[in-house]
Structure formats: structure tokens, C-alpha cells
Amino acid sequence: MAERTTTIAKQFEDLPQQREAVTLGMWTFLATEVLFFGGLFLVYSVYRHFYFNAFAAASKHTDVVYGTVNSVILITSSLTMALGVRAAKLIQYRNTIRFLLLTVCLGLAFLAVKGFEYHKDITDRLVPGLDFNPDLPLHGQIFFWLYWTMTGLHALHVIIGLGVISTMIGLLSRRNGRPVHAHSIENAGLYWHFVDIVWIYLYPLLYLVGRHS
């Protein structure tokens, strides 16, 4: 990463070629991520179709307060990320660092809230197989199996995203006066927005699906 943000890597002819290649690479990578989560969303759709009532009943046991707070936190973090990218394009590196730091803080807050929520889920006996509330319908276990897997994988992606943004902060603070390629920050932003968008889908599917009536 280091030389790519300050110079043109040796395989490229010029800067525009490098920028286009790196950006297209990021979008292609996000396409693979969509397919990765796509498998889970397919499984969710199939079982919700099979066990509609069980899914509605089980969904009411998720904690909508934690879920909503986390949605707000994550959307806000996307805003700060976008502002960071804009600042990088305007070559306001100090502001970029500030916004990226803010994004990292919000991401950590998201994980913290998620941690409290997981703790509550365990005490509420919502772990399929190991300790599952017998009052819930049998097929509610499928719902919660998906809940843990989907939010767990999402949280993993949040952690990876935080790593990427932190790397960018590191690059920006060690740049020694040299310019930083804005597209690197932008690509980190693309990844972060992807993580956000996945949550935008998870939130209604997991928290709201049983509460619309």
C-alpha cells in the first residue's frame, strides 16, 4: 500500500491508469462481497418463506433499541467517512484525519453496542442449539441461527473496515509533506459504505420483520 499512495507503482504507465485500476479493483471486490452476503440473504428468504410465523415471532425477541441505535451510529459513520473522502480530495489532510478518526470511533461504538446486545441475547436464551428459549417456536432457532451468523459476519466486516481506515490514518499521518492519493481514501470509503449498506438490509430483516403489525 505504501508506495501506491505516494508514487506510481512500476506496473502502471501513469497516475490516471493507476487510479482507474485501483478503483475498478475495489468495485470488483465489492461485487464479490455482495455475492458472499448474497448466499446468506438467499437462505434467509427461503426460510422466511417456509416459516413465516416463526420468523415473525422470533424477530420480536431481538432488541430493537440496540438495533436502532446501531443503525443510527453506522449511518452517521458513513457520513463522517464521506466527509473524510471529500476533505482528502480537497487536500485538507488534517480534516481527513479528523473525520477518519471520528469514523473509527463510531465503528467502535457500533461494536460495543453489538457486544451489549449479544450479552443480552445470551441471557435471554436466544442461542439456538446450546440454550434456546423453549417458549419460542422450533423454527425460531433457524431465525436466530441466521441472526448470529449474519450479524457476526457483519461485525467481522466492521472490524476489517476499521483496520482499513486505521491504515489510511497511519498513511496520512506519516506522509511527511508528500501528497496522498485521494483514491486510496475513497476506496477505503467504498468498503465502509458497503459495510453500512449490508447493515441497512440486516436491520429490517432481523429487527423489524416481526414488528410491522
Added chain:
Amino acid sequence: MTAEPQNYLNGEYTIKSWLLTTDHKRIGLLYLLTILFFFVIAAFAAGLMRLELLTPQGDLVSSDTYNKLFTIHGVMMVWFFLIPSIPSVLGNFLVPLMIGARDVAFPRLNLLSWYLFVLGGFFTFHAVILGGVDTGWTFYTPYSSTYSNSHVTEMALGIFIAGFGSILTGLNFIITIQKMRAPGLTWFRLPLFIWSMFATSIILVLATPVLAITLLLMGVERIWGIGIFNPKLGGDPVLFQHLFWFYSHPAVYIMILPGMGVVSEIIPCFSRKQIFGYKFVAFSSVAIAVIGFLVWGHHMFVSSQSIYAGMAFSLLSFLVSIPSAIKVFNWTATLYRGSISFEAPMLYVLGFIGLFVVGGLTGLFLATLAVDVHVHGTYFVVAHFHYIMVGGMVTAFMAGIHFWWPKITGRLYPEKWAQFSAIILFIGFNLTFFPQFVLGYLGMPRRVHEYAPEFQVYNVLSTAGATILGVGYLLPLIYLLWSLKNGPRADQNPWQAAGLEWKTASPPPEHNFEETPVITEEAYAYPPLTSSQPTPEEPHG
């Protein structure tokens, strides 16, 4: 040695310079060595199976061992040999050369792909050493997730990790082909190998993540002891099959499209002609990649899938054969009135066309709902996909290795030996797998180590064929290694072939071209024939 000019092989000799290389050509060779390792193991497993099947009784291995043997064979051949074979070895070596680039778009990512592949291979190999896996390469649930007492999790983890290697390779090729082409190299001037690599990469990038999530769900279910494919919980095991084949059927095209690319390079060269119907061949690669995503349900004709879904998948499976047929017709038309010579790569390619046609046509049998009910799960299926994957892809891989051997190593291989082994391979292959069509049609199920005595004669033929086939693989290994030291030095373009990769030294310098080439002509610009035959369709000929 002192007179040899600087190239990618003799720049540095240290192990570190290989293990930390970002040169696409060296990474291609790293892949070559790694997949050879897995090929040998998987081929050995196949040899043991054929030996067991020599007699109707289970006298060499137990049924349990036999299950593990076909799992090792399937997993290693599919994920650790065929999928990386042409893309990661020849693709890595050739894609930047063919488009006039210095390297792939992301060289370090390229190296990471190889490390992921090796790490995945390590886990898979380790699972085999610990005692193996008995689920077959398809890992069908709930057997894999609940009941199997073998090392499923570790092997699935290996495939999961190697899968990310494939994804990154595909990503690298897509960006490289999109953004790194030399000036003047428009899409319709690209070699057809590049088109097929592009189509392959799209499949790698879009299908492999689905395999990853599927294996992950299966693995979590196994570790957690409960999960969504488990019928006890109301889960649907067939859903696993849908997800698995949504990857694995397109993956079949990962295992043939690159081979078609190699064929499209070699046929014009050895018939000294422009390829016939360039755009048709190019777009048929894309069509295969697209339609290939819509046919997965034909693996579940007898697995409780709705009959209407079955009809739709049957129709789509027929459709996907059209672009493949277009390719075969265009190759044949290229041969027509060409000035054909039969060097080893061409012999392999001609073998490919014959075997691929048989494999493709029997695929239509299987796409037919009623016939599939009869031959599902029999040796007919085994014979069909081996005709595509071994008769097609492995033969094309051999063709490609021979064709580009002078470019890769700077040495010529012994031609007579190569021609001889191409013929041995063709004979051995047919003798191994043609009897299996008959066996399957007569009703011998696959994946069993004992069978009814009336099937023995075909099994003996098949095992005898496998022995010949083994010789066909061993011979090239010997004479190619021999040629590394003793083969005559190759000049820049020993085949008088068109294509950018032949316009630089053999082996190429580290940065491929002394100066960035500028392209002014179409691909396969072979000079018009000087024969006395009139060619009325070419006014300037």
C-alpha cells in the same frame, strides 16, 4: 551461461527472490509446481481406485477407504489442480505478455493469491494426513454437517481459503485486461485466450464467494452442532445443493473456458490462418460465462426439485451448449484449407476437440430430464465430466504447456517424444473413460468399491486405459524436465506464431518488453498462404 541475456529466470537465484517475487511469470511457475504436487496425489488416489475396481469384490481397500480416495481425488483435482491449472499458471504467465503490459495490475495481490492457495492446500493436505474425508468433493449435507466422522471442517477450511486466492486472481485479471492493455490493443484485437480468461475471471469473482459462504454455513453448522441445513430443525439439505451448485456449475466453466482459450491460440498458429469468426468465438466465451450461471439446477433433477424448475433448467442447459458448439464449428472452419502441421501442441488440441465434442454431446443426454433420471449417479455422469475436465481441460493444459514451453523456459522440448505422448494420452484417455459410458448406461452406480460381476469386463478395460493414461502423463514430466538442461535453446518465436508474447525474448526479460509495444493489427495476423490454391474469398490474398 554468460552469454545469456538477462531474463526473469536468471536475474536472481535465491529462494527468497522466488518466494517474495511479484513477477507474474515467476508466480505462474510457483503455481505450476504447487498444482503438480496436488495432481500427483490426486492421480495416485485415482490409480488406487482403478486398481480396486479391477475386480468386482472389495479386495484392495475397504468401502470407507474408497470413499476417502474419491474425496481426495475430487477435491484436489477440482480445487487444487483444474481450477488453478490454466488460469493461474498459463494465465499468470501470459495475460500481461499478451496485452503488452509490464505486470498484472496488482502484483502483490497476485503473490498473496498464491500464498492463500498454498495455505488452503496445506489445510486440505493436512486433513488427508489426519485420516481424510469421506463426503465426496460435493460435501452434501446433512452427511457432511452432521454425520460424517471425518475431517470435514479442516478440508472445507482449506477450500475456503484457497477460494479467496481464486477470487483475487480473477479480480487481478479483470482489472489487468480492462486497464493495462498496450496502446492500440482494442478489445477486438485481443487474443482469444484473453477473452476466455476474462470470462473465466468473471466466474471466479462472482461464483467463488457463494462457495465460500456455503462452506462457511456448513462448517459453522458442523462446529455448532446445529444449523440450517439440518432437517431436525426444519432445515432443508437441498438448499445446500442449490448453493453449492450455484458455484460449482459455473466452476465447471472455469475448468473448460481457459482450455478453449488455449485451443483458439494454437489452431490458427498450426494452420497458419486467421481464426474463423473471431467475434463469435470471443462472445461465445462471454455467453458461456453468463448462461453458465443459470443451469445449476440440472444437478438436482432427482432431488425433489419442482418439475417446472427442472424443465427450465433443462432448457437452459441445452442453451449453454450452443456457444460451445459455436466454438467447435469455428475451430473446424479455421482448419479448413489451413496449412496444417502436426506438432505436439496441435496434436493435443485436435485431441481436445474430439474429446470435448464427446463430453459436450453426452452433456445433452444428461440435460434431458427423462434420460437423467436413468443415468443420474451412474458412471455415465463420471465419464461425461471426465471427458470435459480431463479430456478437455487437462489436454488443453498439456497443449498450452508444450506450446509456451519455449517461451517459459527458453528451451525446446523433444518434438517426437511429445507427439508420441500426445497420442498415448488420447488412446489412454478414451480407453479409460469410454467404457464408463457403457457401464453407466447399464446401471453401475458411481462411488462404490464393489459391483456386480457382469460389469467387470468394462472395468478391466477402464483400468487398463488408466495405466496407459498414466504413461501419457509421466512421459511429458520426464522429457520436459530433461529439456530444461538438454533441450536446444529456443529463439524468440520458434513457432512463427502471431501474438505479443512472441515478440519478446524467450524467456522474457523481467519487465516483459524492452519498450511498450504499439498494436496496429488484428490478432492472428498470419501471413496469407503462398500456396498455388486460389483463395477467392480473400480479394487481397
